[in-house]
Amino acid sequence: MKRNMTGIGEWLDHRTGMPTMIRQFLYEEIPASSGWHQIFGSVAVFLFLTQAFTGALLAFNYAPTPGDAYNSLRYILTELTCGRLIRGLHHWGASMMIVVVVLHMVQVFLYGAYKKPREATWMVGVVLLLLTLAYGLTGYLLPWDNRAYWGTVVTTKIAGQAPILGPYLQRLMGASGGSVGVVTFARFYGMHVLLLPPATLLLIAIHIYLVRKHGVAPQPGDEAVPKQQFYPRQVFKDTLAIFAAFAILFVMAVAARVPLEQLADPTDTTYNPRPEWYFLFLFQFLKLFPGALEVIGSVVLPGLAILAIILVPFIDRGQIIKVTRRTFAGAFILFAAVGWTGLTAAAVRSTPPEDKALAIDYSAPTDWMHLTPEEMAGVAYFREENCIACHMVGGHGNKIGPDLTQTAIHKDAAWMIAHFKRPSAVRPGTSMPPIQLGDAELNSLAAFLLKLTPENASALENTPDFATQGALVYKAGKCAGCHVVNGAGTQFGPPLNGIGKRQTREWVEAHFADPRKLVPTSIMPAYKLPQRDLDALTSYLFALPDAPQQ
Amino acid sequence: MSETTSRRGFFIAAIYGLGGIIGACLGLPALAYLLLPPKARKEDEWIEAGDVTKLAVDSPVELTFRRTRVDGWKVQSEKSTTWAVKQPDGSVVAFGPQCTHLGCAYHWDEAKNDFLCPCHTSVFSIDGRVISGPAPRPLDRYATKIEGSKLLLGRLHTSAEAQG
Numbered sequence: 001m002k003r004n005m006t007g008i009g010e011w012l013d014h015r016t017g018m019p020t021m022i023r024q025f026l027y028e029e030i031p032a033s034s035g036w037h038q039i040f041g042s043v044a045v046f047l048f049l050t051q052a053f054t055g056a057l058l059a060f061n062y063a064p065t066p067g068d069a070y071n072s073l074r075y076i077l078t079e080l081t082c083g084r085l086i087r088g089l090h091h092w093g094a095s096m097m098i099v100v101v102v103l104h105m106v107q108v109f110l111y112g113a114y115k116k117p118r119e120a121t122w123m124v125g126v127v128l129l130l131l132t133l134a135y136g137l138t139g140y141l142l143p144w145d146n147r148a149y150w151g152t153v154v155t156t157k158i159a160g161q162a163p164i165l166g167p168y169l170q171r172l173m174g175a176s177g178g179s180v181g182v183v184t185f186a187r188f189y190g191m192h193v194l195l196l197p198p199a200t201l202l203l204i205a206i207h208i209y210l211v212r213k214h215g216v217a218p219q220p221g222d223e224a225v226p227k228q229q230f231y232p233r234q235v236f237k238d239t240l241a242i243f244a245a246f247a248i249l250f251v252m253a254v255a256a257r258v259p260l261e262q263l264a265d266p267t268d269t270t271y272n273p274r275p276e277w278y279f280l281f282l283f284q285f286l287k288l289f290p291g292a293l294e295v296i297g298s299v300v301l302p303g304l305a306i307l308a309i310i311l312v313p314f315i316d317r318g319q320i321i322k323v324t325r326r327t328f329a330g331a332f333i334l335f336a337a338v339g340w341t342g343l344t345a346a347a348v349r350s351t352p353p354e355d356k357a358l359a360i361d362y363s364a365p366t367d368w369m370h371l372t373p374e375e376m377a378g379v380a381y382f383r384e385e386n387c388i389a390c391h392m393v394g395g396h397g398n399k400i401g402p403d404l405t406q407t408a409i410h411k412d413a414a415w416m417i418a419h420f421k422r423p424s425a426v427r428p429g430t431s432m433p434p435i436q437l438g439d440a441e442l443n444s445l446a447a448f449l450l451k452l453t454p455e456n457a458s459a460l461e462n463t464p465d466f467a468t469q470g471a472l473v474y475k476a477g478k479c480a481g482c483h484v485v486n487g488a489g490t491q492f493g494p495p496l497n498g499i500g501k502r503q504t505r506e507w508v509e510a511h512f513a514d515p516r517k518l519v520p521t522s523i524m525p526a527y528k529l530p531q532r533d534l535d536a537l538t539s540y541l542f543a544l545p546d547a548p549q550q
Numbered sequence: 551m552s553e554t555t556s557r558r559g560f561f562i563a564a565i566y567g568l569g570g571i572i573g574a575c576l577g578l579p580a581l582a583y584l585l586l587p588p589k590a591r592k593e594d595e596w597i598e599a600g601d602v603t604k605l606a607v608d609s610p611v612e613l614t615f616r617r618t619r620v621d622g623w624k625v626q627s628e629k630s631t632t633w634a635v636k637q638p639d640g641s642v643v644a645f646g647p648q649c650t651h652l653g654c655a656y657h658w659d660e661a662k663n664d665f666l667c668p669c670h671t672s673v674f675s676i677d678g679r680v681i682s683g684p685a686p687r688p689l690d691r692y693a694t695k696i697e698g699s700k701l702l703l704g705r706l707h708t709s710a711e712a713q714g
Contacts, residue, residue, distance in 0.1 A: 086580070239569060250575055
């Protein structure tokens with residue numbers, strides 16, 4: 001057996017030369033000073049390959065056109081096994097890759113490893129950093145939610161400010177005049193998956209070739225000690241670092257839910273776009289240059305900074321490479337880090353806190369949006385009465401009582417109400433306590449429970465509190481006497497689905513207080529609601545789907 | 551080579567071990583993602599396909615109707631057809647519109663009194679049995695239900711399922 005394997009190895013070596021090549025790669029001699037500080041390059045390559053892998057997996061279930069992009073991503077997140085995990089890996093992997101590439105550069109900078117003869121290696125590396133940022137910029141648009149759309153509107157406007165080249169850059173991005181649309185989307189997607197990956201692969205190959213050609217940069221004193229081999233000691237260190245990075249990435253993908261906002265809405269005038277965290281410092285930097293000076297902060301200075309970084313090996317021609325004596329380099333990195341942190345912190349501070357209570361997570365099932373107000377009020381009572389303490393709903397809760405999603409146990413509403421009032425009268429021997437609610441409340445509860453199925457159970461857990469509270473206010477105000485929501489109610493006044501498209505929040509709230517002031521012919525009575533109820537009701541109405549589900 | 555053999559062995563084992571864990575953590579979710587079916591969504595149970603009173607006994611008619619089909623992230627409303635045959639007892643047999651060989655559309659041959667598939671000349675009798683040709687099983691049938699004069703179609707079954 002072993003002889004056979006050697007035979008195959010020899011044959012392969014003779015015909016392809018691969019085994020020898022791999023051996024030469026692994027047993028490459030590296031300076032004795034090499035060690036933990038040189039792991040970042042390997043981690044960056046690993047993260048790039050992980051991004052390529054998860055990206056390809058996402059592409060297998062993703063339709064790259066606006067509208068479809070959003071729906072197919074929702075399908076990945078809500079319907080496919082591990083879809084959320086894979087998107088999480090891709091999303092957080094992108095951030096992590098930026099961090100690691102920058103750390104790699106900082107290490108090379110501090111150790112002066114860009115000095116003669118390694119100038120070209122450094123410059124190719126800077127281009128790789130720019131490519132990494134380009135992935136972030138183009139990938140940001142692909143979910144086609146509000147965040148993606150409005151973020152890209154700002155990006156293309158900034159590109160348009162570039163002196164002379166601006167309009168051409170915008171046209172290249174498919175966003176002539178700064179209007180983001182289907183062409184922009186196609187260009188960004190094409191860049192992200194067709195142009196950037198092969199360019200990155202090629203440059204990584206050149207980068208590694210150059211590292212090998214010139215050898216890993218030594219530190220003073222290395223000449224006196226015998227060299228070590230790359231494999232297995234350094235490979236072990238690289239692998240351990242890769243493993244640590246992957247462990248962090250995996251935990252983030254599992255634990256930190258990547259949100260999906262609502263479908264991109266170009267008419268949304270209230271949206272406050274913010275770039276990805278690693279671009280926040282540029283966003284804040286821009287604010288330092290008001291009016292006509294803006295182009296300096298958005299294009300000129302960032303452009304000069306990139307040029308300066310590329311030319312670092314020619315600017316710093318000193319001989320010192322001992323890291324502890326490179327005080328100027330160290331001070332420069334410190335200055336850059338403080339500047340970056342300060343700008344980023346200022347940008348975060350200036351971001352109005354997102355109203356978490358009103359945020360809807362579209363990366364989870366949203367079946368709750370299609371419940372009638374009566375059923376939605378039932379969800380509120382279900383939560384108030386803590387039914388979940390004894391009953392299973394879609395795999396959650398306790399097993400003392402029956403699983404309420406089983407349609408087999410659903411009886412008619414009258415039976416259920418009788419059961420709620422005196423459980424033991426309808427089901428002798430049951431340990432369920434009577435529910436102390438009035439008929440109207442029990443009616444809602446029954447309506448909701450009759451709607452429960454194994455398919456929509458998980459969606460009901462996602463019902464935000466403002467929706468259940470809003471439905472209670474809706475019910476208390478007897479709104480269904482004149483209005484239709486999700487197909488239920490009386491069509492006396494206008495249907496309330498899609499009200500968010502027709503009116504602003506302020507208008508709706510003012511209208512509750514005094515309908516006739518805004519619509520003189522209105523016969524709707526005024527509702528003087530406490531602020532909390534008003535907020536819940538308005539948010540609930542604005543979260544309704546534009547059209548009832550068929 | 552200053553390292554002892556055992557130290558070297560530990561490095562190599564760790565490289566393969568950690569690599570294997572990473573591979574499994576990426577590979578297994580990828581397989582689940584690609585191979586497991588999406589969460590089931592409800593499809594229409596019974597679809598109205600036509601008027602039974604317009605059918606004559608033992609005279610197959612092709613009925614066209616619309617049905618919704620869940621296709622990935624889309625719910626499509628699409629045209630579909632069935633060959634409906636009214637039975638002497640008043641019930642209706644509704645065949646799926648595709649030949650059981652390779653899925654071509656077959657038609658009722660008025661002159662010969664049988665269903666003929668133009669692709670590979672499979673021939674089926676009026677009750678769906680294979681008379682000749684390469685078709686491996688009788689024509690598939692929809693579950694049917696009659697409400698008033700309306701013919702309702704349910705799921706499509708292969709003939710083996712329908713019998714069992």
